[in-house]
Amino acid sequence: MKALIVQEHGALEKLSLGDFPDPSPGKGEVLVDVHAASVNFPDLLVIGGTYQNLPPRPFVPGKDLAGVVAAVGEGVTRVKVGDRVLAQIEHGAFAERAVVREVLCFVMPAKMSFADGAAMGLVYLTAHNAIVERAAMKAGETVLVTGAAGGVGLACVQLAKALGATVVAAVSSEEKARLVRDNGADHVVRTDVPDLRESFRNQVFEAVGKRGIDLVLENVGGDVFDASLRVMAWCGRLVIIGFAGGRIPDVKAGYLLVKNISLIGLQSSDYRERTPEVVRKAYERLFALYEQGKLQPRVMARYPMQDYVAALQTVKDRKVLGKVVITMPV
Numbered sequence: 001m002k003a004l005i006v007q008e009h010g011a012l013e014k015l016s017l018g019d020f021p022d023p024s025p026g027k028g029e030v031l032v033d034v035h036a037a038s039v040n041f042p043d044l045l046v047i048g049g050t051y052q053n054l055p056p057r058p059f060v061p062g063k064d065l066a067g068v069v070a071a072v073g074e075g076v077t078r079v080k081v082g083d084r085v086l087a088q089i090e091h092g093a094f095a096e097r098a099v100v101r102e103v104l105c106f107v108m109p110a111k112m113s114f115a116d117g118a119a120m121g122l123v124y125l126t127a128h129n130a131i132v133e134r135a136a137m138k139a140g141e142t143v144l145v146t147g148a149a150g151g152v153g154l155a156c157v158q159l160a161k162a163l164g165a166t167v168v169a170a171v172s173s174e175e176k177a178r179l180v181r182d183n184g185a186d187h188v189v190r191t192d193v194p195d196l197r198e199s200f201r202n203q204v205f206e207a208v209g210k211r212g213i214d215l216v217l218e219n220v221g222g223d224v225f226d227a228s229l230r231v232m233a234w235c236g237r238l239v240i241i242g243f244a245g246g247r248i249p250d251v252k253a254g255y256l257l258v259k260n261i262s263l264i265g266l267q268s269s270d271y272r273e274r275t276p277e278v279v280r281k282a283y284e285r286l287f288a289l290y291e292q293g294k295l296q297p298r299v300m301a302r303y304p305m306q307d308y309v310a311a312l313q314t315v316k317d318r319k320v321l322g323k324v325v326i327t328m329p330v
């Protein structure tokens with residue numbers, strides 16, 4: 001089969017499109033003919049060799065896919081050959097075929113396209129884990145989403161809004177501001193401003209009042225994380241989702257003490273490995289909200305597999321609006 005292959009970690013140019021051995025499903029596994037796979041920021045870290053979880057080389061990267069079940073291994077009962085499914089794996093999605101665990105393979109709603117299915121994977125699961133599992137968000141709370149026009153960010157905006165929050169979205173451009181407004185954000189604050197530390201607080205307080213933010217969903221790290229800590233309400237929670245900006249922040253514990261702030265970590269893949277039943281319940285809920293029109297993955301572009309560099313570069317260059325999808329077969 002054709003696949004994107006990491007022979008050596010490094011720049012995107014080191015990745016190649018070539019032949020890779022066809023996988024076959026073992027016990028409890030499902031073989032999927034992949035029609036679409038979406039790009040996630042962590043794919044760049046995996047390809048670059050800086051991600052926390054790296055497979056032995058050569059390997060096929062990619063964590064989100066949608067396609068048609070081609071074969072099932074022993075003991076598989078929840079999906080059958082011909083089902084349209086989306087699935088998540090640690091790596092292997094950027095290929096014409098992939099083997100996934102049955103427990104992480106979900107039959108898609110009939111009206112969902114393969115591109116939407118691939119875009120509804122890791123980012124929506126991460127949003128659900130952050131908002132529901134880690135933060136136990138309540139309707140009526142004020143929620144700040146940083147990096148809000150990216151994949152995880154936009155999923156957080158849509159889901160928090162669907163579950164009854166007042167959503168403040170932080171973005172770095174007017175184009176991104178329009179996107180988050182169109183996707184349900186009640187207020188938009190900008191991070192491309194001089195003196196972010198002071199300006200961010202002024203913008204957020206102007207939007208929601210000086211009481212501040214009950215829940216921060218933080219995707220960016222660095223100065224945006226630091227500024228976000230200063231807008232939190234008494235007993236606020238901040239879920240650490242990622243560091244797309246590159247700097248992992250340090251935190252002064254005294255600051256957490258005086259404002260009763262909770263910092264909460266999240267690694268979505270742990271839920272896949274440790275509690276797949278929680279993931280299954282999350283997808284039942286996400287699909288129901290999708291069918292009600294409350295969630296809608298936003299696919300900004302679809303690239304055929306041979307144009308993989310352009311697809312990955314869009315995310316690397318911070319230009320992604322929602323999600324970018326790679327389509328198969330070649």
Ligand SMILES: NC(=O)c1ccc[n+]([C@@H]2O[C@H](COP(=O)([O-])OP(=O)(O)OC[C@H]3O[C@@H](n4cnc5c(N)ncnc54)[C@H](OP(=O)(O)O)[C@@H]3O)[C@@H](O)[C@H]2O)c1
Pocket residue numbers: 039040041042122123126147148149150151152153170171172173176191219220240241242243244245246266267268269315316317318320322
């Ligand atoms: N914890 C988990 O389990 C988990 C799961 C999936 C992803 N993640 C993490 O969550 C974060 C978001 O992932 P994603 O797939 O949604 O990424 P994405 O689509 O590329 O969005 C990232 C956003 O971060 C902002 N950003 C700031 N500085 C950036 C830079 N130097 N390069 C790229 N983006 C920058 C951008 O918004 P502005 O331009 O508006 O600032 C961008 O929209 C990443 O850190 C990723 O590693 C964590």
